[in-house]
Amino acid sequence: MKKFVALLGILLLGGSMVFASGSQQGSGTGGGAPLIGIAMPETHVERWQKDGADLKAFAEAKGYRAVVTYGDADQSKQNQQIQDMLTKGAKLLIIGNINEGVISVVADAAREKVPVIAYDRLILGSGDYEYYITFDNFKVGVLQGKALEKALNLASATKDKPKIITLFAGSPTDNNSKMFFDGAMSVLKPYVEKGVLQIVGPAPLSSADTANFTRITTENWRADIAKARMENLLNNDAKNVVLDGILAPNDTLARAIIEACSSDAKYAGGKLPVVTGQDGELASIKYIKDGKQYMTVFKDTRMLAKAAIELADAILKGQTPNIPGARLDTTTYNTGKKAVKSYLLEPVEVTKENYKKIMIDSGYYKASDIE
Template identity: 75%
Template sequence: MKKILLSSFCLSLILTAGIYGNGQNEGMLDIGLAMPETHVERWQNDGASLVEEATAKGYKAEVAFGDADQSKQNQQIQDFITKGAKLLVIGSVNEGVGSVVSDAAREGIEVIAYDRLIVNSADYDYYITFDNFKVGQFQGKGIVEGLKLDSATQTKYITLFAGSPTDNNANFFFDGAMSVLKPYIESGVLKVVGPAPMSSMDKSNFTKIATENWRADVAKARMENLLNNDAKDVVLDAVLAPNDTLARAIIEACMTDAKYDSTEKLPVVTGQDGEVASVKYIRDGKQYMTVFKDTRQLAKAAILLADAIIKDQTPNIPGARMDTTSYNTGKKVVKSFLLEPIMVTKDNYKKVFIDSGYYSADELQ
């Protein structure tokens, strides 16, 4: 089974130094890989996958994790520049990364924005991610299917959560979901409990449902507050949760409330990332769905793109769609390569995760 797993040694390095690579802590560096943090499982796997893919192509690569601290990440990127990196792959913490992206540009170092658009910058040309609007559409579709909204005869109640306000992807996820859910809300078959932005452009309300730094404790506390206040006198049928980490925190909060004290009573809860704990929740009926973004493929695609850029070749990324119009940093439109996500429910989780070798059957015990 080909699957990237962090060794205890690598994990120790992440927790202590926030950095690991293929042994080149001194001397020249080809590719610097800056990931935002480690408390969301997928970023650990992304970092390991990127190092593996870069090393397999003969590059000296090093990854650093920013611990959701942009100042720390900026220093890590400066270290990459000092080590002579030819190219940087950056999954940014927030737009404060722009200053070191400018530094890289002045040094003639190419930058690929990885899974998070670096906004308010004109100093890079490439962005690689999944189709994040479609991720949100899948989450909306999960709620429609889970609640059988097309045949519903009674009003269903939903509450809305969004990702970090500093992560541009949170806007795409939410807007994709609302493109599916808005008609049901407008018809009255779906009623929003709590703040009810219809798009991420409604900043005053979107801020109220956003979750700082994608933190599970923030989402859990907000859900507990909702259950004790806005949702006190209703039974929630669904929760739009933007990723698996937050989904599980929301479900944990629900399970402390007598109205949702069994699996059968839990609301339909969405997710994203295919984290092993959430796949188990889906199998057990606690979480309705997730959206799987195979970060092994994203890492492979990112290094293929990096390789083409370093060699001054035209990028050819199998399985990715190039978009030259949609992703505007606020300063320029960047060339974007979009991979396809997969919607996962109890019906297909074995095929998506076990049959593909992403998880072993033992990991899902």
């Protein structure tokens, strides 16, 4: 009987140890694969859903566990999601933040020695992280500016017959909005100064003109706000002119702007302004094919997600990161506290002439999705 009791005790002890181990693994604190926490900002912009799914898939392919959350453009909600990741024992965080309110949880991560990778959006006001991965966002803007330059033939424009455009920018809380805009204006500003390109509405020539730049920004990249502002322009500042072009920072806003223009008699019959974009969203590729939107800037987020997980893998293994297809910039991207190590991938212009090659032949979309 004593032997039986002893044996039973051993079995119960062993069972409790197995249960404890399993419980820890499930919460990310056990001896299983390290947990990577992935916090995306929202879902109303198509690309963030793809980013989240790709990041998770690439992390799991590397042998990590991963959890993805979406903050619904609410920084308080995203902070709670990130805190939950830390509670579950995340060993590294990949954060596409909403605004600077994220810095409190980035500080929490630093205190727990959990590395943070800022994903596609620089986390301003924080000195508690080392890594940022994105595309060359200034070049994104340059491509948008060059598209307007080419489509409007600005090189041949004159003061007597100037080209007329209006300007839109992204969310005021997203540092990329400034990068995109300044890249575009590096191309367009000389034509404005020559008097051959006129701007209707607020006319900042750089994001440093804070008062006017704020007037062209679009809170949380919301399409409804962009559409309402375009309608207001058409009924006021642009009422008695025909716009030749519109600098739109991304595809979601571009389509909203085009929708507003399509309701104006001046642009009936498909005579729409040249409208730029970004992200290669499916709906905008269809617009480009149909001649409604002039171009987009494609940032293959599959490559960005893969590069982010390569970076995460190197950090967790204590290795020096070597990210194929990305260049390291250690000086340009400053949070206001310090310059962070920034890995930059190359964006690509997409137009009616090359969308099949860039978007379909690459496997990003199927021909049946677009045709």
